[in-house]
Amino acid sequence: GQNIDQPTEMTATEGAIVQINCTYQTSGFNGLFWYQQHAGEAPTFLSYNVLDGLEEKGRFSSFLSRSKGYSYLLLKELQMKDSASYLCAALDSNYQLIWGAGTKLIIKP
Amino acid sequence: GAVVSQHPSWVICKSGTSVKIECRSLDFQATTMFWYRQFPKQSLMLMATSNEGSKATYEQGVEKDKFLINHASLTLSTLTVTSAHPEDSSFYICSARDGGRDGSPLHFGNGTRLTVT
Numbered sequence: 001g002q003n004i005d006q007p008t009e010m011t012a013t014e015g016a017i018v019q020i021n022c023t024y025q026t027s028g029f030n031g032l033f034w035y036q037q038h039a040g041e042a043p044t045f046l047s048y049n050v051l052d053g054l055e056e057k058g059r060f061s062s063f064l065s066r067s068k069g070y071s072y073l074l075l076k077e078l079q080m081k082d083s084a085s086y087l088c089a090a091l092d093s094n095y096q097l098i099w100g101a102g103t104k105l106i107i108k109p
Numbered sequence: 110g111a112v113v114s115q116h117p118s119w120v121i122c123k124s125g126t127s128v129k130i131e132c133r134s135l136d137f138q139a140t141t142m143f144w145y146r147q148f149p150k151q152s153l154m155l156m157a158t159s160n161e162g163s164k165a166t167y168e169q170g171v172e173k174d175k176f177l178i179n180h181a182s183l184t185l186s187t188l189t190v191t192s193a194h195p196e197d198s199s200f201y202i203c204s205a206r207d208g209g210r211d212g213s214p215l216h217f218g219n220g221t222r223l224t225v226t
Contacts, residue, residue: 033214042115042202042217043153087152097215101152 002026004100006088011106012078020073020086020103028093034062034073035087037102043087046073075105083107112136115203115218122193122225130188130221132203138183139205143215144176147200159186193225 003025012018024032031050035043049055049064049071061074073086088100112135122128132142142159157178158166165178177189186205190197200222204215 040200040222042220045214045216048214097155099153099155 002090002092002098004088004090004098006086006100006103008101009104009106011108012075014078014080014107014109016078017074017076018078018105020075020088020105022071022073022088022100024069024071024088024090024098024100026090026092026098029066030091030093030095032062032064032071032091033089033097034071035089037085037087039084046086078107080107080109113203113205113216113218115221117221118219119222120224122223124194124225125192127189127191128193128223130190130201130203130223132186132188132205132218134184134205134207134216137205137207139186139207140183142180142186142203142205144178144186144188145202145204147202147220153202156188159188161186190223193223195225198223198225 006022031048033048034046036046037043047062049062052064052066054061054063059076064071085102085104087102089097092098114133114135116131120128140161144156145153146156147153155168156171159178159180161180161183167173175191180186200220202217202220204217206215
């Protein structure tokens with residue numbers, strides 16, 4: 001079956017760095033997305049990786065290893081507003097999105 | 110950037126009534142839109158794929174006669190929750206891809222919080 005695994009919850013300190021991991025098993029693969037979702041709001045797009053390697057966008061970076069079925073989202077210089085759920089989603093061979101359950105990130109002062 | 114507008118943001122209705130939720134792509138055409146439901150502290154669950162000019166594709170376990178989807182134009186899809194019950198109370202979110210490119214990101218509407226009393 002198809003499956004996305006990511007930690008349920010993580011805690012980090014303001015100003016620090018945190019890495020949220022995601023492993024996936026899908027029927028075919030056409031890329032991996034990361035979304036941010038604040039409580040009570042809809043998800044917003046953060047990144048898309050389809051090739052191996054690291055993509056950097058300001059304080060956020062996303063990494064993909066297709067051979068390992070693994071991705072991570074790296075958040076630097078954490079701010080309180082980064083407290084949210086981070087959703088990992090893989091695009092399978094039929095271009096259907098398979099969603100992880102999300103990682104709730106708690107930022108402490 | 111691509112914007113998806115969803116209306117209403119929240120709605121309270123009585124059990125047995127119907128509620129219509131609209132999803133519009135504001136600056137791009139969307140041949141395909143997606144409807145999700147999210148219960149508290151749970152992940153997004155795809156309900157159905159809305160296809161412009163044809164019938165929607167429903168996920169297993171989603172009642173097509175209860176959740177009516179109409180995708181009448183390239184910029185508008187509607188979800189009608191018919192004969193709503195308290196267990197239908199949830200956060201409903203629509204999304205669409207800009208230009209229908211398969212690798213492009215989904216853009217989400219702001220969601221509709223439905224409460225059925």
